[in-house]
Amino acid sequence: MAKKPLLEFTDKGIYCAPGNFYIDPWQPVDDAVITHAHADHAYPGNKRYLAHQLSKEVLLYRLGEIQLQTAAYGEKVMKNGVQISLHPAGHVIGSAQVRVEYQGEVWVVSGDYKVEYDGVSTPFEAVRCHHFISECTFGMPVYQWKPQAAVFNDINNWWRHNLDHGLATVLVGYSLGKAQRILQNLDLDNGKVYTHGVIENTNEALRRNGIQLNPTERITPESAKEEVRKGIIIAPPSSVGTPWMRKFQPYSFGYCSGWMAIRGAKRRRAADRGFVLSDHADWDGLISAIDATGCECVYLTHGYTATFSRYLNEIGFNAREVHTLYGDDEAASPQPSPKEREEEAELPHLALSKEYDLGEHEVKALSFGEGWGEATKDEANAGGPDL
Amino acid sequence: MKSFARLFLSLDETNKTNEKVKVLKDYFNSVPDTDKMHMLALFAGRKPKRQINSTLVRNWAIEASNIPAWLFEESYHVVGDLAETMALLMPKHFGNSSKTLTEWIAEINALGDKTEEEKKLWLMESWAMLDTSERFVFNKLLTGSFRVGVSQSLVIKALSEISGINAAALTHRIMGSWMPETYSYSQLMQDQNVADDLSRPYPFFLAYPIQETSEKQRSAEDMRILLGDEAEWQAEWKWDGIRAQMIKRGGEIFIWSRGEDLATDKFPELHPFLNALPDGTVIDGELLSFKNGLPMPFNLLQTRIGRKNLNKKILEESPVAVIAYDCLEYEGEDIRYKTQAERRLILEQLHAETPYPALFNISSLIPFSTWDELATIRERSRAMIAEGIMLKRKSAAYQVGRKRGDWWKWKIDPLSVDAVMIYAQKGHGRRADLYTDYTFAVWDGDKLVPFAKAYSGLTDAEINKVDYFIKRNTLEKFGPVRTVKPQLVFEIGFEGINKSTRHKSGIALRFPRILRWRQDKPKEEADTLENLKALLGDE
Numbered sequence: 001m002a003k004k005p006l007l008e009f010t011d012k013g014i015y016c017a018p019g020n021f022y023i024d025p026w027q028p029v030d031d032a033v034i035t036h037a038h039a040d041h042a043y044p045g046n047k048r049y050l051a052h053q054l055s056k057e058v059l060l061y062r063l064g065e066i067q068l069q070t071a072a073y074g075e076k077v078m079k080n081g082v083q084i085s086l087h088p089a090g091h092v093i094g095s096a097q098v099r100v101e102y103q104g105e106v107w108v109v110s111g112d113y114k115v116e117y118d119g120v121s122t123p124f125e126a127v128r129c130h131h132f133i134s135e136c137t138f139g140m141p142v143y144q145w146k147p148q149a150a151v152f153n154d155i156n157n158w159w160r161h162n163l164d165h166g167l168a169t170v171l172v173g174y175s176l177g178k179a180q181r182i183l184q185n186l187d188l189d190n191g192k193v194y195t196h197g198v199i200e201n202t203n204e205a206l207r208r209n210g211i212q213l214n215p216t217e218r219i220t221p222e223s224a225k226e227e228v229r230k231g232i233i234i235a236p237p238s239s240v241g242t243p244w245m246r247k248f249q250p251y252s253f254g255y256c257s258g259w260m261a262i263r264g265a266k267r268r269r270a271a272d273r274g275f276v277l278s279d280h281a282d283w284d285g286l287i288s289a290i291d292a293t294g295c296e297c298v299y300l301t302h303g304y305t306a307t308f309s310r311y312l313n314e315i316g317f318n319a320r321e322v323h324t325l326y327g328d329d330e331a332a333s334p335q336p337s338p339k340e341r342e343e344e345a346e347l348p349h350l351a352l353s354k355e356y357d358l359g360e361h362e363v364k365a366l367s368f369g370e371g372w373g374e375a376t377k378d379e380a381n382a383g384g385p386d387l
Numbered sequence: 388m389k390s391f392a393r394l395f396l397s398l399d400e401t402n403k404t405n406e407k408v409k410v411l412k413d414y415f416n417s418v419p420d421t422d423k424m425h426m427l428a429l430f431a432g433r434k435p436k437r438q439i440n441s442t443l444v445r446n447w448a449i450e451a452s453n454i455p456a457w458l459f460e461e462s463y464h465v466v467g468d469l470a471e472t473m474a475l476l477m478p479k480h481f482g483n484s485s486k487t488l489t490e491w492i493a494e495i496n497a498l499g500d501k502t503e504e505e506k507k508l509w510l511m512e513s514w515a516m517l518d519t520s521e522r523f524v525f526n527k528l529l530t531g532s533f534r535v536g537v538s539q540s541l542v543i544k545a546l547s548e549i550s551g552i553n554a555a556a557l558t559h560r561i562m563g564s565w566m567p568e569t570y571s572y573s574q575l576m577q578d579q580n581v582a583d584d585l586s587r588p589y590p591f592f593l594a595y596p597i598q599e600t601s602e603k604q605r606s607a608e609d610m611r612i613l614l615g616d617e618a619e620w621q622a623e624w625k626w627d628g629i630r631a632q633m634i635k636r637g638g639e640i641f642i643w644s645r646g647e648d649l650a651t652d653k654f655p656e657l658h659p660f661l662n663a664l665p666d667g668t669v670i671d672g673e674l675l676s677f678k679n680g681l682p683m684p685f686n687l688l689q690t691r692i693g694r695k696n697l698n699k700k701i702l703e704e705s706p707v708a709v710i711a712y713d714c715l716e717y718e719g720e721d722i723r724y725k726t727q728a729e730r731r732l733i734l735e736q737l738h739a740e741t742p743y744p745a746l747f748n749i750s751s752l753i754p755f756s757t758w759d760e761l762a763t764i765r766e767r768s769r770a771m772i773a774e775g776i777m778l779k780r781k782s783a784a785y786q787v788g789r790k791r792g793d794w795w796k797w798k799i800d801p802l803s804v805d806a807v808m809i810y811a812q813k814g815h816g817r818r819a820d821l822y823t824d825y826t827f828a829v830w831d832g833d834k835l836v837p838f839a840k841a842y843s844g845l846t847d848a849e850i851n852k853v854d855y856f857i858k859r860n861t862l863e864k865f866g867p868v869r870t871v872k873p874q875l876v877f878e879i880g881f882e883g884i885n886k887s888t889r890h891k892s893g894i895a896l897r898f899p900r901i902l903r904w905r906q907d908k909p910k911e912e913a914d915t916l917e918n919l920k921a922l923l924g925d926e
Binding site: 265 | 815
């Protein structure tokens with residue numbers, strides 16, 4: 001037991017001592033390996049970054065001028081004798097699991113992942129390892145996703161229904177991940193796709209990165225409202241209930257999220273339609289992914305960690321809960337409603353962490369309510385985990 | 388059942404009243420008449436009788452889901468609805484069923500005399516042939532908890548638009564003790580008379596609050612603007628008991644509570660007075676415990692409501708009498724169309740004729756000539772054991788449901804204390820997976836003593852913040868209950884306070900709720916048990 005584990009959980013993030021680097025650190029460090037460009041995984045302030053090549057432009061757009069090295073999936077990068085490689089996580093475009101190997105011992109950090117192919121992100125690949133550090137945002141058996149073809153069938157039908165009834169169609173999803181997944185799976189025979197500026201900025205970054213996306217049109221003050229109403233509008237959560245959205249009235253607004261699987265959560269959102277579409281693995285997906293690694297030990301970083309680890313231990317895995325700043329124990333609950341969000345917008349950033357004495361192992365740099373997700377400067381108050 | 392499941396999904400898919408009505412109309416237009424009546428019964432809050440005890444249903448659902456019992460319980464706390472939890476956890480269906488709602492309910496009702504094994508076999512087979520959304524409504528039928536996000540008045544509106552029969556008449560026709568098995572859709576569509584169902588009550592007319600919260604006080608000037616001339620109104624005390632309708636028809640008597648429960652047997656001491664009424668009489672009033680001719684606080688009545696059997700002791704300790712408000716039927720005629728003033732005269736006449744004046748009281752009118760004067764009188768409500776004042780327009784008919792305009796309640800401000808939250812539990816329905824049910828405590832020396840639970844009063848935004856705090860400040864977990872670091876202070880409002888031997892604090896509150904979150908107050912400044920007990924008065 002004298003030997004230290006290859007990866008440790010520290011108050012700055014997941015740390016590799018022999019290689020002297022961190023994975024998805026939340027405090028500034030010298031060397032950071034980034035699983036994906038969402039704000040709870042890619043923090044600003046690190047000296048050097050290593051990430052997948054497909055997340056390059058988005059990282060530069062979100063974090064500004066950073067010193068960034070990129071790698072392809074499977075490419076080996078050596079650091080102080082430790083071998084690092086990135087493997088597809090299937091979460092969003094450019095998302096990676098980080099494989100770390102040293103003296104024959106292999107650890108994998110999943111970041112966020114889903115096992116179903118979404119049509120845009122490189123599909124998830126299980127990586128054999130001794131130790132697997134996994135998310136479990138939806139680690140409860142009530143979360144079981146339908147195949148995405150069925151969900152998009154519902155979405156396309158809903159869009160057509162709105163067109164027939166003179167309603168504009170607004171579909172809400174996160175600007176990195178959900179927005180592109182929606183864009184690539186819509187039935188474009190129905191009409192054109194219009195995007196909120198925040199989403200279009202991300203689309204442009206991805207296109208600069210060589211990603212082929214379906215055509216979109218950025219909504220500007222000059223956009224012809226009647227034309228926009230004939231298409232579909234993809235908007236970020238932060239725009240719900242804002243004057244920006246209200247100008248397209250009358251509309252039907254749909255929300256894409258894994259949380260929509262529960263009736264109560266759906267009602268709380270007060271969306272016209274909730275579509276159960278998640279960029280995270282569902283219950284069966286999590287278990288199959290963990291099983292496929294063949295790991296001796298699985299560490300659960302965020303989601304229903306207590307319940308899920310207890311269950312995994314009962315069915316024969318060696319599972320442990322760890323506390324990180326990704327997602328957050330149970331707090332990764334659904335988005336606040338528009339009204340809440342407006343109120344939140346009035347709160348000074350990080351208001352709560354100042355007001356309350358949060359538990360020791362808990363978050364220091366979390367804006368109220370959740371805050372994981374993609375808080376770029378445009379949508380700093382959007383809040384919410386990326387789903 | 389497919390149509391019924393689809394109805395649920397469609398109602399969930401819209402927030403707009405007009406669309407909900409359209410969905411309801413589409414449903415009515417597409418299902419057999421017997422299904423219409425069953426749906427109506429369910430949406431009107433008539434619980435199907437539970438044929439399998441819910442522990443068994445739960446256990447078999449756990450078995451069908453093939454997960455450990457503890458994981459089922461955890462899932463239930465995340466979902467916040469038992470029927471939905473069971474529907475979500477079961478494996479995918481492989482069969483298919485085209486049975487109608489009527490057929491399913493008939494099968495459920497036929498279970499009563501089956502053995503446990505037969506019930507289990509039937510249930511497992513049924514689950515296997517239903518998809519997730521069908522299972523959800525099926526489980527709702529089975530567990531007998533059928534709260535839907537649609538009001539009865541919306542269902543009536545849809546039915547009224549389809550049939551051309553006005554909503555008030557339809558509302559009346561679905562009052563009382565009908566059964567969907569015997570009351571047909573064509574009967575519902577026909578004109579009816581009293582003889583069809585002697586027990587049928589009228590829909591209650593309910594008052595609207597004149598001030599929504601205690602923070603929005605109404606001045607005498609506001610009252611003048613809202614209600615106009617004082618002379619057009621009659622004022623009464625708002626009594627705090629059980630609102631009830633008492634019927635004497637064809638030599639039979641019936642007592643209905645406002646929840647549409649037939650409660651005739653629960654109040655035997657009232658039978659002589661009801662039997663003495665002339666046939667064809669319906670009285671609307673309040674049932675209260677009385678002592679020495681004076682009404683008593685609600686908690687005395689509460690002790691006997693839950694009892695299955697009324698023994699002599701209870702009847703002696705809290706004898707009930709009526710304070711009558713109104714007369715809805717007289718000499719067999721529905722007189723709801725008459726004015727308040729006219730109906731009052733008839734009520735007074737009935738009162739004058741009763742041989743049981745101690746049982747049949749009449750809600751006395753409060754004389755007042757200005758709104759200012761009435762505002763002053765309202766301050767005495769608590770001393771009168773009343774909740775405030777009722778205002779009724781003298782020229783108004785007796786209407787259906789809660790309507791603005793002619794009946795107003797002007798309640799007194801609640802009592803309140805500042806208390807510290809010490810326990811929390813997850814909520815249900817739209818509050819699933821959020822900590823929304825709290826237990827509050829006040830100081831007793833340096834100890835915090837729990838004295839009330841409250842679920843409501845915070846905004847969604849506040850709930851999110853409190854939930855966030857709880858998840859990070861849990862001291863201990865006992866099943867679904869978390870002990871929370873005592874820190875957050877809330878102002879708790881309540882309608883009344885009484886001594887209680889059942890509670891650790893020695894007191895029991897009536898209608899406790901959160902008035903506001905006192906973010907400005909440290910926990911040390913919360914109230915003490917002594918402060919609370921001082922509100923008990925001299926009793």
